[in-house]
Amino acid sequence: MDNSINYKKLDQIIQNTAFAIEDGKKEIFEISEQIRHEYISYEQELITVKAQISITINEVDKLQIRSQMAKNMIKTINEHFDEFTENDIKEAYELSQKVQVQLSFKTQEEKELIERRNKLERMLRNSMEVLKKAEVLEMKVSVALEYLTGNVMEQIKEKKDVGLKIIEAQEKEKKRISRDIHDGPAQSLANVIYKAEYASKVIDSSPNKAKKEISYLQDDVRNILKDIRKIIYDLMPMSLDDLGLVPTVKKMVSNIMDTTKIQVDLKVHQDSVVENSLVNLMAFRVIQESFNNIVKHSECKKVLFTIEINPNTIELDIIDNGKGFDVMEVMENANGYGLYNMKERIDLVNGLFKISSEPKKGTHIRVSIPNM
Numbered sequence: 001m002d003n004s005i006n007y008k009k010l011d012q013i014i015q016n017t018a019f020a021i022e023d024g025k026k027e028i029f030e031i032s033e034q035i036r037h038e039y040i041s042y043e044q045e046l047i048t049v050k051a052q053i054s055i056t057i058n059e060v061d062k063l064q065i066r067s068q069m070a071k072n073m074i075k076t077i078n079e080h081f082d083e084f085t086e087n088d089i090k091e092a093y094e095l096s097q098k099v100q101v102q103l104s105f106k107t108q109e110e111k112e113l114i115e116r117r118n119k120l121e122r123m124l125r126n127s128m129e130v131l132k133k134a135e136v137l138e139m140k141v142s143v144a145l146e147y148l149t150g151n152v153m154e155q156i157k158e159k160k161d162v163g164l165k166i167i168e169a170q171e172k173e174k175k176r177i178s179r180d181i182h183d184g185p186a187q188s189l190a191n192v193i194y195k196a197e198y199a200s201k202v203i204d205s206s207p208n209k210a211k212k213e214i215s216y217l218q219d220d221v222r223n224i225l226k227d228i229r230k231i232i233y234d235l236m237p238m239s240l241d242d243l244g245l246v247p248t249v250k251k252m253v254s255n256i257m258d259t260t261k262i263q264v265d266l267k268v269h270q271d272s273v274v275e276n277s278l279v280n281l282m283a284f285r286v287i288q289e290s291f292n293n294i295v296k297h298s299e300c301k302k303v304l305f306t307i308e309i310n311p312n313t314i315e316l317d318i319i320d321n322g323k324g325f326d327v328m329e330v331m332e333n334a335n336g337y338g339l340y341n342m343k344e345r346i347d348l349v350n351g352l353f354k355i356s357s358e359p360k361k362g363t364h365i366r367v368s369i370p371n372m
């Protein structure tokens with residue numbers, strides 16, 4: 001399965017997302033502007049409606065009085081029927097009816113105005129709520145946008161840089177391997193061919209010379225095999241998967257003590273095993289690079305090396321008594337990839353990497369890798 005992240009594509013996706021959010025932000029702003037306008041027009045209408053209601057209530061009150069008066073008039077007419085002409089009676093009834101109709105119109109108008117007022121007040125309340133929500137949303141979207149365009153982009157850029165550095169480190173490693181093969185076994189094999197040709201030329205005339213040459217050849221081929229084995233071992237120690245971390249490390253340490261003057265004091269505390277082969281490899285690579293640096297740079301005599309394999313973590317502690325170096329300066333300016341690679345690999349699995357060193361005082365590396 002390909003677990004690699006296509007940063008260019010991710011970058012594009014984030015940019016598109018940021019554009020979409022930006023559009024959304026504009027839309028939210030337009031919607032809240034529209035609601036703000038509606039709110040203002042509702043507010044103005046409410047003022048008018050309230051004024052109309054107060055006028056209408058006044059008119060209804062007056063009409064009610066007039067209606068009562070008309071009813072009283074009719075009552076008086078009924079009680080003193082003889083004292084009124086037929087026309088008086090007709091007029092009184094007509095007036096009462098007219099006032100009644102006006103009253104019922106005005107009452108209906110008042111009812112409608114009050115309904116409109118209540119509706120407007122409800123709409124104003126709702127608009128206010130929506131406006132508040134829109135404001136909060138606008139703020140949240142702005143924060144998201146800022147995060148996306150600022151923070152995440154920066155992180156992506158950082159990841160890109162890390163990716164590039166890892167590629168550079170891999171390329172450097174390939175170059176080193178090709179140089180090791182070129183300067184070592186390839187050159188020695190060319191020499192072997194030359195020696196074999198010479199032996200075959202002199203085999204008839206000076207069989208003893210040829211014999212001697214062939215015995216040199218055997219030594220050469222043995223050495224070439226040793227070189228090739230070392231290159232293969234550096235690339236991927238076979239024993240790591242078969243025997244496990246500790247025996248492989250022990251072998252590496254005894255190899256260092258055989259080929260250099262460095263004394264390594266190895267202590268192992270093992271409460272658990274490393275089951276994940278990638279974790280195994282990562283721990284080994286960290287140890288390997290630490291010792292590469294010790295052999296290559298430290299000029300030390302002694303190394304104290306502790307490995308602890310716990311159920312949850314693998315702890316490494318590597319102290320040399322060599323010449324030390326300025327960590328800050330090297331981390332900022334170094335051309336080497338060893339320490340950088342170590343740190344990045346450990347970061348990737350959320351492990352801890354600490355290196356302390358001072359010129360003339362030796363170097364101390366502490367590593368904790370989750371035992372997944």
Ligand SMILES: Nc1ncnc2c1ncn2[C@@H]1O[C@H](COP(=O)(O)OP(=O)(O)OP(=O)(O)O)[C@@H](O)[C@H]1O
Nearest residue numbers: 293294297298324325330334336337338339340363
């Ligand atoms: N144990 C050590 N003692 C003294 N100096 C050290 C030690 N480890 C690292 N350094 C210094 O830190 C530098 C950076 O180390 P790093 O492993 O990153 O690069 P390198 O070993 O120079 O090259 P590379 O590992 O890519 O082959 C070294 O060049 C060396 O100066």
Ligand SMILES: [Mg+2]
Nearest residue numbers: 293336338339
């Ligand atoms: Mg190195």
